[in-house]
Amino acid sequence: MSNTRLVDGALRGVFTLNGTLDWRGGFLGGDADFAMTIPAGASLVIGGTGYKSLRTTGAFTTVITNSGTITFAGPSGFQSGGMPSIANTASGLIDLASDTGIQSGGNLALSNAGTLRKSAGGGTSYLQAVALSNTGVVSAQAGTLSIDPGYVQTSGKSELVGGNLSAP
Numbered sequence: 001m002s003n004t005r006l007v008d009g010a011l012r013g014v015f016t017l018n019g020t021l022d023w024r025g026g027f028l029g030g031d032a033d034f035a036m037t038i039p040a041g042a043s044l045v046i047g048g049t050g051y052k053s054l055r056t057t058g059a060f061t062t063v064i065t066n067s068g069t070i071t072f073a074g075p076s077g078f079q080s081g082g083m084p085s086i087a088n089t090a091s092g093l094i095d096l097a098s099d100t101g102i103q104s105g106g107n108l109a110l111s112n113a114g115t116l117r118k119s120a121g122g123g124t125s126y127l128q129a130v131a132l133s134n135t136g137v138v139s140a141q142a143g144t145l146s147i148d149p150g151y152v153q154t155s156g157k158s159e160l161v162g163g164n165l166s167a168p
Helices: none
Strands: 004-006 013-016 020-023 026-030 034-038 043-048 052-056 062-066 069-075 078-081 085-088 093-096 102-112 115-118 124-134 137-140 144-148 151-153 157-160 164-166
Touching: 026 034, 026 062, 034 043, 052 062, 062 069, 085 093, 102 115, 115 124, 115 144, 137 144, 137 164, 157 164
Parallel strands: 004 020, 013 034, 020 043, 026 052, 034 062, 043 069, 052 078, 062 085, 069 093, 078 102, 085 102, 093 115, 102 124, 115 137, 124 144, 124 151, 137 157, 144 164
Antiparallel strands: none
């Protein structure tokens, strides 16, 4: 799949993203298996004001493996339900480039071996009810990065480079 915009509806299946997926609304995953691989050079841009949900139902799986870039461009992030997972590999970047984030209604697992950063916006970007495991870099460069209920760091680093980190 390459250079696609999702405004409404659902995206399901197993595929490698080549180019950019501009996610402005709709569902990733749901009532079928969903596995998206984002290789180096490819990007998922999360923007627009439409309702967005990353979800699993029943025995289905929803997995995003990122070796490219995931950008939260705002003004809204996404919600999750069920037990989806995001794996940010050593070469992957998750960039919270606005005051937005993830609100998990289920058990979203986010493993970060790459870089998770808040790069822009003077307000708060949030990872709410997200199980974050960090072996890479968590970087707050602007505003506040709020990770609730906190996160597990077994290696790697957390850095404040002009921003704040809140992990109650």
